[in-house]
Amino acid sequence: MNVAEVARRARAASRLLATVPHELRVAALEAAADAIVAGKTEILNANQRDCEQALQALAAGQMKPALFERLRITEQSIKQMAAGVREVAALPDPLGRSLAVTELDEGLTLYKESCPIGVVGIIFEARPEIVPQIAALALKSGNSVILKGGTEAIQSNQVLFSIWREALRQFAEIPLEVINLLYTRDDVSEMLSLADDIDLIIPRGSQEFVKHVAEHSRIPVLGHGEGICHVYVDLAADLLKALSIAFDSKVQYPAACNAMETLLVHKEVAAEFLPDLIARYQVAGVEVRGCPLTLALKDVAGLVAASEEDWATEYSDLIVSIRIVTGVDEAIAHIDQFGSGHTDAIVTEDQATAAHFLERVDAAGVYVNASTRFADGFRYGFGAELGISTSKLHARGPVGLDGLTTYKYKLIGEGQTVASYVDGERSFKHRRVR
Amino acid sequence: MNVAEVARRARAASRLLATVPHELRVAALEAAADAIVAGKTEILNANQRDCEQALQALAAGQMKPALFERLRITEQSIKQMAAGVREVAALPDPLGRSLAVTELDEGLTLYKESCPIGVVGIIFEARPEIVPQIAALALKSGNSVILKGGTEAIQSNQVLFSIWREALRQFAEIPLEVINLLYTRDDVSEMLSLADDIDLIIPRGSQEFVKHVAEHSRIPVLGHGEGICHVYVDLAADLLKALSIAFDSKVQYPAACNAMETLLVHKEVAAEFLPDLIARYQVAGVEVRGCPLTLALKDVAGLVAASEEDWATEYSDLIVSIRIVTGVDEAIAHIDQFGSGHTDAIVTEDQATAAHFLERVDAAGVYVNASTRFADGFRYGFGAELGISTSKLHARGPVGLDGLTTYKYKLIGEGQTVASYVDGERSFKHRRVR
Numbered sequence: 001m002n003v004a005e006v007a008r009r010a011r012a013a014s015r016l017l018a019t020v021p022h023e024l025r026v027a028a029l030e031a032a033a034d035a036i037v038a039g040k041t042e043i044l045n046a047n048q049r050d051c052e053q054a055l056q057a058l059a060a061g062q063m064k065p066a067l068f069e070r071l072r073i074t075e076q077s078i079k080q081m082a083a084g085v086r087e088v089a090a091l092p093d094p095l096g097r098s099l100a101v102t103e104l105d106e107g108l109t110l111y112k113e114s115c116p117i118g119v120v121g122i123i124f125e126a127r128p129e130i131v132p133q134i135a136a137l138a139l140k141s142g143n144s145v146i147l148k149g150g151t152e153a154i155q156s157n158q159v160l161f162s163i164w165r166e167a168l169r170q171f172a173e174i175p176l177e178v179i180n181l182l183y184t185r186d187d188v189s190e191m192l193s194l195a196d197d198i199d200l201i202i203p204r205g206s207q208e209f210v211k212h213v214a215e216h217s218r219i220p221v222l223g224h225g226e227g228i229c230h231v232y233v234d235l236a237a238d239l240l241k242a243l244s245i246a247f248d249s250k251v252q253y254p255a256a257c258n259a260m261e262t263l264l265v266h267k268e269v270a271a272e273f274l275p276d277l278i279a280r281y282q283v284a285g286v287e288v289r290g291c292p293l294t295l296a297l298k299d300v301a302g303l304v305a306a307s308e309e310d311w312a313t314e315y316s317d318l319i320v321s322i323r324i325v326t327g328v329d330e331a332i333a334h335i336d337q338f339g340s341g342h343t344d345a346i347v348t349e350d351q352a353t354a355a356h357f358l359e360r361v362d363a364a365g366v367y368v369n370a371s372t373r374f375a376d377g378f379r380y381g382f383g384a385e386l387g388i389s390t391s392k393l394h395a396r397g398p399v400g401l402d403g404l405t406t407y408k409y410k411l412i413g414e415g416q417t418v419a420s421y422v423d424g425e426r427s428f429k430h431r432r433v434r
Numbered sequence: 435m436n437v438a439e440v441a442r443r444a445r446a447a448s449r450l451l452a453t454v455p456h457e458l459r460v461a462a463l464e465a466a467a468d469a470i471v472a473g474k475t476e477i478l479n480a481n482q483r484d485c486e487q488a489l490q491a492l493a494a495g496q497m498k499p500a501l502f503e504r505l506r507i508t509e510q511s512i513k514q515m516a517a518g519v520r521e522v523a524a525l526p527d528p529l530g531r532s533l534a535v536t537e538l539d540e541g542l543t544l545y546k547e548s549c550p551i552g553v554v555g556i557i558f559e560a561r562p563e564i565v566p567q568i569a570a571l572a573l574k575s576g577n578s579v580i581l582k583g584g585t586e587a588i589q590s591n592q593v594l595f596s597i598w599r600e601a602l603r604q605f606a607e608i609p610l611e612v613i614n615l616l617y618t619r620d621d622v623s624e625m626l627s628l629a630d631d632i633d634l635i636i637p638r639g640s641q642e643f644v645k646h647v648a649e650h651s652r653i654p655v656l657g658h659g660e661g662i663c664h665v666y667v668d669l670a671a672d673l674l675k676a677l678s679i680a681f682d683s684k685v686q687y688p689a690a691c692n693a694m695e696t697l698l699v700h701k702e703v704a705a706e707f708l709p710d711l712i713a714r715y716q717v718a719g720v721e722v723r724g725c726p727l728t729l730a731l732k733d734v735a736g737l738v739a740a741s742e743e744d745w746a747t748e749y750s751d752l753i754v755s756i757r758i759v760t761g762v763d764e765a766i767a768h769i770d771q772f773g774s775g776h777t778d779a780i781v782t783e784d785q786a787t788a789a790h791f792l793e794r795v796d797a798a799g800v801y802v803n804a805s806t807r808f809a810d811g812f813r814y815g816f817g818a819e820l821g822i823s824t825s826k827l828h829a830r831g832p833v834g835l836d837g838l839t840t841y842k843y844k845l846i847g848e849g850q851t852v853a854s855y856v857d858g859e860r861s862f863k864h865r866r867v868r
Contacts, residue, residue, distance in 0.1 A: 200827065281861050416805065
């Protein structure tokens with residue numbers, strides 16, 4: 001079956017799935033979780049075959065070690081997959097939520113209600129656990145999903161996909177074509193062109209990969225761009241909090257997009273605050289690049305001079321750039337110029353300064369006295385995460401089930417025509433009911 | 435000043451505007467409305483000059499009469515412009531609305547709050563009243579706006595723009611660069627490339643124009659595609675209501691995107707219902723194109739046979755295609771195949787059939803017993819309309835002020851780090867406060 005035909009069937013299936021009641025969607029998710037647990041041996045065997053292939057590719061230098069790491073499935077990760085599906089099952093129904101009700105006139109009421117987007121395409125590399133994770137989110141929110149995995153995980157993905165479809169077979173009301181799996185690189189470019197039958201594309205992978213997809217897609221793409229996150233340590237900062245936050249934001253997991261890249265420090269606290277922090281960074285193996293004022297500090301050593309390019313760089317590594325500023329407004333100006341609108345934090349005990357920073361910084365996440373690393377769907381309590389969006393449209397920041405829903409307007413009347421309002425025979429009330 | 439520089443300044447201005455309190459934004463809107471009334475003579479004179487130019491172009495066959503119609507400003511339309519600005523001023527503040535509050539843990543609370551998108555570009559033809567209308571929506575919602583008008587309205591647009599900027603001059607907190615006006619066709623292609631400094635493009639004009647903009651933009655576009663709207667007259671329809679709705683949906687203003695193009699009728703009521711309706715259509719000058727069953731009805735004459743292409747055509751004119759179907763599911767299948775996801779209506783007294791249609795039809799507006807012509811921001815009570823979106827992302831259906839807002843997450847902590855949650859020292863509560 002070609003990709004266009006897969007997408008057409010996924011579209012048809014999505015229309016039926018949109019009307020499946022929540023209890024049934026939950027039952028199907030529970031069945032899928034059970035099937036994953038029951039299919040343990042099958043999954044491990046398939047993954048073993050993928051890993052053997054990958055080891056050869058690794059030995060031949062055709063695969064990066066990081067990709068290989070993300071390929072492996074363990075008994076523990078199978079338990080986590082099933083648990084993840086059950087967590088999604090337990091979330092409230094994202095569909096049919098009443099977003100607004102307006103009485104336009106007597107007997108003419110407008111309801112704004114959440115509903116599925118339709119068909120969602122996911123393109124991912126390695127990480128076979130993406131299959132149950134995304135399938136669960138899609139089923140919960142009434143969307144069909146077209147998964148395109150990497151060839152390195154083909155056996156694992158295929159088994160997980162078959163297990164999922166088998167579980168769905170118990171539910172006559174749910175068409176099997178709500179979940180679909182593609183393999184080849186050619187399928188990607190065809191997917192990206194099917195704007196009539198795919199509503200949203202979610203690329204999961206490296207930043208270059210996301211960028212490539214965004215540039216080649218005729219369909220809207222949900223995916224994060226750069227994560228150049230900042231922490232600003234204010235004059236009124238509690239320096240113990242600042243130490244923990246600046247350390248955690250950089251060191252806890254530097255490869256994440258929500259890790260801090262640049263630390264901004266008020267000039268009046270720099271001499272007291274920075275030498276301790278820099279020593280801690282250096283013990284943790286962090287390379288520190290500083291502005292001239294940072295380099296000139298007493299009691300610091302081993303620093304590199306930061307270039308203009310450093311301020312605009314997402315290191316995704318144990319490197320931090322530090323700039324000393326004259327105050328919150330210079331910090332904000334720096335973030336305006338170099339930030340990527342992902343997550344920026346201030347450390348301060350001054351409420352007015354905190355409020356100013358919160359209003360003024362234009363980012364998906366603006367934090368007071370907390371690590372930038374909290375920018376994550378699981379930590380935000382979404383139960384699951386589709387990704388993190390640095391776009392301002394549709395979804396911004398960590399995206400959970402909400403990112404897979406849109407809304408429709410339902411208007412219930414008694415035969416009303418527009419002519420009678422235009423003629424002045426009747427007039428609108430526009431009474432907001434909720 | 436080149437377009438990139440205009441956009442950069444608009445971006446900087448938008449950051450300041452985002453923090454301007456609602457009272458001040460309202461005061462500025464009231465001042466702008468006053469200034470429009472006070473500038474009446476100036477506006478009329480400028481418009482007179484545009485119209486004289488346009489008359490020459492019209493005489494030379496270089497301008498369409500419809501475009502000329504939309505160019506003219508009267509004393510009445512100046513009053514309407516000012517009234518429209520005051521209506522927007524009176525709407526509730528779209529910014530800083532609390533969308534969700536979650537206590538992630540003791541002393542660590544996540545707030546999801548509405549905020550401006552940033553910089554919005556509007557590209558429009560003729561219709562100078564777009565200037566105050568969009569400027570009002572943008573100012574109300576804390577966004578900078580870059581207006582690109584047509585050369586045919588250059589004098590009118592320039593005067594309205596100057597009046598608006600003069601009004602803003604009274605408010606030191608609001609930068610003048612929140613509103614900007616461009617003229618030339620070259621400016622459009624440059625605008626569409628400035629993805630760093632323009633967040634959203636809204637084209638207002640013909641469908642071809644919207645399509646052209648969407649195809650050439652690197653920035654997300656809010657604009658409606660086709661409006662192929664349907665009315666389905668069910669077996670259980672009140673045929674008097676059906677007559678009004680089918681007539682109003684087609685005839686009240688056939689050029690609108692929310693006008694019905696295809697009428698679907700249950701076979702059991704067709705013989706009773708259609709001859710009357712068709713006669714009424716024909717009196718109103720509507721050309722009726724029918725399926726074979728429609729053509730074979732008794733008591734109808736002067737019909738044209740509908741081709742397969744008719745079902746997929748947005749006439750935007752006094753033409754209707756009629757198809758007789760076996761029931762609601764065939765009607766839905768027709769809408770699935772040919773509809774554009776704009777607005778589709780059912781006429782029925784059967785609650786179960788109505789509910790099925792409401793859930794099953796995938797459109798921005800799904801109506802029961804009401805004319806499709808209600809699909810409009812003013813009729814929905816939004817106070818103003820940016821446009822109608824047939825996209826499912828960001829905004830769907832008629833779009834009001836909400837379409838100019840996004841949200842940010844504010845996280846307020848007491849020095850928390852992610853490491854302490856990963857280490858198991860602390861665990862998340864995820865208590866939804868609202």
